[in-house]
Amino acid sequence: MDYETVIGLEIHAELSTNTKIYCGCKNEFGGEPNTHVCPVCSGMPGTLPVLNKKVVDYAIKAGLAMNCDITPYGKQDRKNYFYPDLPKAYQISQFDLPVCQHGHIDIEVEGQKRTIGITRIHIEEDAGKLVHDDYGSGSMVDYNRCGVPLIEIVTEPDLRSSEEARVFLDTLKSILEYTEVSDCKMQEGSLRCDVNVSVRPVGQKEFGTRCEMKNVNSFRAAVRAMDYERKRQIEVLEDGGEVVQETRRWDDTRGMSVVLRSKEDAQDYRYFPEPDLVPIVISDEWIEEIRATIPEMPAQRKARYVSEYGLPEYDAFIITASKHMADFFDACVAAGATPKTVANWLMGDILKVMNDKELEEIPFAAADLAKLIALIEGGTISNSAAKKVLDEMFANPHDPEEIVKEKGLVQISDEGAIKALVDEVIAANPQSVADYKAGKGKAMGFLVGQCMKASQGKANPQLINKLLKEALEAL
Template sequence: MTYETVIGLEVHAELSTKTKIFCDCTTEFGGEVNTHCCPICTGMPGVLPMLNKKVVDYAIKAGLATNCEITQYGKQDRKNYFYPDLPKAYQISQYDLPVCKNGYVDIEVNGEKKRIGITRIHIEEDAGKLIHDEWGTGSLVDYNRCGVPLIEIVTEPDMRNPEEARALLETLKSILQYIDVSDCKMQEGSLRCDINLSVRPFGQKEFGTRTEMKNVNSFRAAVRAMEFETKRQIELVESGGVVEQETRRWDDAKAVSYAMRSKEEAHDYRYFPDPDLVPIVISDEWIEEVRKTIPELPNAKRVRYVEQYGLPQYDAEIITSSRTLAQFFEECVDHGANPKTVSNWLMGDLMRMLKDRNIEPEEIPFPAQHMSKLIALIEKGTISGSAAKKVLDAMFDEAKDPEVIVKEKGLVQISDESALVEMVQKVLDDNPQSVADYKAGKEKAIGFLVGQTMKASRGKANPQVINKILKELLDA
């Protein structure tokens, strides 16, 4: 029997507000444990929360960017459960009236487009962080993250394989970064997801029993977790077992998941409106005010890059996947560089250097103007292509103007024919066999002679000029 996988995601994104959702404590990552908290975010008796308006602004912005309807009269609810990293034993979230609902996001996998429904986007407070003793003798808790504002993006169960789920995660991350509501740094826990997954025989309309894997914090781990859980459920069903509705923990180091607890239903949380917070009333004017702040989004930018700049679809997808990379590309073009040439450098050497140095596009240490200058130096014949790679490497290490680097390292290309003729003639004199091969019709021999001249010039000679001189001398 063949089976179909059904996947829905709950994506949690920490918002980039300066202060927490209900108090004035900083949301800055890091800091000494339990120093970014106060009686409000640690839930001390008698304190009163006050909603940060910027949190609602960001939620509306995320909703508009994902084609959602905005709920104009909403509220916040208490989600009750005991957990050590939520000291008041409930989380302020939203139940039946989320800020956003009924949206969608378009993804593309293997050239095929698909629309994934967004059920809801609601606001809530984050919990603290448990630090478990490695010897198993106890746990400590850091409340710095308590009260950091989150949006939770809940999708419809529209994905049928891990590749589609990964494409959705990448698309959502890109959108959230473009609209500047979250930095989406997964290594800092700013973006993480819960995976709801079930299997069913192909052709069956009813969903199978789903499991949930909590707080997966990398795309790679999410794909591995989904692949494992799909295989586990199919093997369980095939052997006559029953899939339990439960919450599981994914251990990426061991590439296995473990059952944590039975999966709660909504009624288990005993939701009720938070009595300390007033309703959220969102006017048409407020929505339009937020709408005006939404920039060109990745999908629209991708189409424009193909149509306006003539970039290949693949190049446009990679460049627009990062807001910073797209901005860097456009600034290079604005400074006069050819769009396709910029794209070639970004897709090739720049991406390689980012990978080698294990840094993100946001950490490129030089401005786009310097990249444009480097391209101009090549096009003017001031430096060779190989020298340009050395200059780019130095730009990462020294963050200097490429013109300064070229002068300091003596990388100026020799393009003066009169200065190269003597050098070329000596190469011809030293390699009579190659000269004879060329005259006998072996065109490839000239490539060897070009290489020998470049070696003699220590890489500084202009290859095009060398080719011209060689052909003139050989054909004379």
């Protein structure tokens, strides 16, 4: 039997506000344990939360970018549970009146446009972290992350494959980056997601029983977890069994999920309206004020790259998927580089190095890439030398002109010097010269190679070609 996967996602994104959600502590990643804390975010008796207005601004912005309705009269609620990383033993979140509701994001999968519903976006506070190592048998708690503002984005069960989910997550990430709502640094946990998966025979209208997967720490892990879960559920059904509604924990190292708790063990969070906070009243003026700050979004930018610069659709999509990449592209173009050439560098060597090194950002300045391109186009360095310069720009970012000087990569374009090289090579390789004369085209390539070698790769290849050909013809 053929099965269809049904996927819904819950994504937590840390907001890049300057301060935390309910106190004045800095919202910064890292730091010595328990140094970014105050009586409020560490839940000291008697303290009270005061909502950071910026958090609502950011949530509205994300909501507008995802085509949501903004709730004019919202509130915050307490979600009660015990855990050492939660100093008040409740998390302030939103239950039935989130800031944003009823939105959608359009994605494109294999040329097909799909619309994925956004059920809601609500604001909440992050918890601290347990530290299990380095302290002997006990666990320690670091409350630095307590009170870091989050939005939780909940989708409708509209995704039908792990590939769709991956594209959706990429698109969502770029929206959050473009709106500067979150820095989306996966390695710092700025973006985390829970995955709900069910399967059903193709053609069946009712949803199958779903399982939720927690601890999915990267998009790659999300895709693996979804594929694993689809396979597992199909196997259960094929064996005549029934899928049981449960929460599972994804173990990325082992590539499998294990049961965390069954539906019966589901926690009762005893949500109730947070009495220490007042309702969130959002006026039309406020919404319009935020709407005015929304920048050009990835889809618009992609269209602009295609029409204005003539980039291929695919290149434009890849470059605009990351705001960082697109901003870098624009800055290179602004510095005078040819758009198509910049795109080629980004799509080729730069993306390759970033993937290999798992970099989230290009470590050097856009102006430096523009400079590098100018060095090639001006004939100062060869393409192969340029790759060496680029490597150095990744390893130790500084002015490409300096790098060219330090590494002695300046291209030899002096005809006299190259003529001398050519003569040397012809004298040293009589056999190849004879082969060339006998009409063997391959010999030309070999001789060019020898000339390049003799110049330690610095000679201008076009000039070698030209002068070698002339010399051979003259023989």
